Amino acid sequence: LSAERAAAKIERLGFDVGYRLCERLAQSKPLGPGLPPPGSAGAAAAGGAVDPAAMQLEAVKFLCKEFWTEVFRKQIDKLQTNHRGVFVLKDHELRWLRRLPPEDETARVAAIKMLAFPCGLIRGALSNLGIAAVVSCDFLADGKNMAACSFNIKIKS
Amino acid sequence: MSKSSASASGHALWSKMPKANTELFALTYGSLVTELIRDYDNADEVNSQLDRIGHSIGVRCVDEFLSKAEVGGINIPPCQTMKDTADVVARIGFRMFLGVSAEVANHAPDGSAFSLFLYDNPLSIFVELPTAEEAAVISGGRGGCDLSKIKYSNIYCGVIRGALEQVNLKVDCRFVRDV
Numbered sequence: 001l002s003a004e005r006a007a008a009k010i011e012r013l014g015f016d017v018g019y020r021l022c023e024r025l026a027q028s029k030p031l032g033p034g035l036p037p038p039g040s041a042g043a044a045a046a047g048g049a050v051d052p053a054a055m056q057l058e059a060v061k062f063l064c065k066e067f068w069t070e071v072f073r074k075q076i077d078k079l080q081t082n083h084r085g086v087f088v089l090k091d092h093e094l095r096w097l098r099r100l101p102p103e104d105e106t107a108r109v110a111a112i113k114m115l116a117f118p119c120g121l122i123r124g125a126l127s128n129l130g131i132a133a134v135v136s137c138d139f140l141a142d143g144k145n146m147a148a149c150s151f152n153i154k155i156k157s
Numbered sequence: 158m159s160k161s162s163a164s165a166s167g168h169a170l171w172s173k174m175p176k177a178n179t180e181l182f183a184l185t186y187g188s189l190v191t192e193l194i195r196d197y198d199n200a201d202e203v204n205s206q207l208d209r210i211g212h213s214i215g216v217r218c219v220d221e222f223l224s225k226a227e228v229g230g231i232n233i234p235p236c237q238t239m240k241d242t243a244d245v246v247a248r249i250g251f252r253m254f255l256g257v258s259a260e261v262a263n264h265a266p267d268g269s270a271f272s273l274f275l276y277d278n279p280l281s282i283f284v285e286l287p288t289a290e291e292a293a294v295i296s297g298g299r300g301g302c303d304l305s306k307i308k309y310s311n312i313y314c315g316v317i318r319g320a321l322e323q324v325n326l327k328v329d330c331r332f333v334r335d336v
Binding site: 012014016017020024070071 | 178180181184185187188189191192283
């Protein structure tokens with residue numbers, strides 16, 4: 001099984017899990033003032049007065065806080081956005097990557113493979129919140145800390 | 158090993174383990190099984206793959222189990238009979254890794270077999286498997302996978318088999334009934 005196909009499979013696994021997990025987690029949490037709960041039909045149409053960019057920001061913040069805490073038991077460390085549909089989420093210590101041997105090339109390769117799952121988780125969670133996006137990841141390890149990574153979300157417009 | 162001390166050990170070891178979100182665990186396993194069905198499209202093949210995956214996990218579980226017990230100062234006396242093994246697996250092993258104990262019953266008269274009952278299976282909290290008739294409808298005439306024949310939690314069989322193999326006990330583990 002080639003590397004790209006394997007990565008695509010893992011990303012798809014992450015997507016399914018992220019979608020369902022978000023459904024469960026978002027049920028009891030209102031997404032900011034004046035926003036209809038996710039999953040209700042015609043939410044986008046009904047929210048005529050709601051600024052879509054604000055809603056996207058609320059969704060991504062929910063992802064960084066509640067969703068990330070449920071999965072990784074901590075929040076995202078740094079969120080950046082250009083307010084035009086691009087978000088960068090940085091996690092300085094991802095639990096799943098903590099035990100990788102430092103400064104090891106095979107470890108880098110393995111980490112990048114593993115990061116496909118969280119990418120899918122993010123894409124799935126956003127999809128459940130009604131936002132279509134493309135998610136990619138970067139491995140930020142600097143030799144000593146092998147668990148730093150960042151996720152780039154580009155909202156499809 | 159007395160029942161209550163085994164349960165206490167199990168609980169103590171469980172509290173020392175780092176935990177993960179149950180829903181994440183169950184959903185991830187579900188996605189894995191779905192991918193396997195998509196890949197192999199044959200119930201027996203899926204079952205044997207789950208068993209194989211479980212085997213790899215079980216082999217590593219035993220080391221974790223024994224080392225954590227030693228570090229935690231929990232004494233697990235060597236098992237004299239199959240009955241002891243059954244108790245250790247069910248009360249301590251399952252408890253430590255899953256947080257739920259299994260019940261042991263149905264010891265064979267010659268002490269060579271036993272049954273484990275798992276009442277609260279964390280893997281299948283969101284899952285419904287179709288019955289044979291429903292499965293026939295789902296596969297349509299595709300000749301594909303008979304979903305009702307899938308042993309959803311078959312990974313447990315592999316884990317038990319792999320773990321006991323590491324302590325030199327060759328066992329055969331089969332699902333009698335799945336939810």
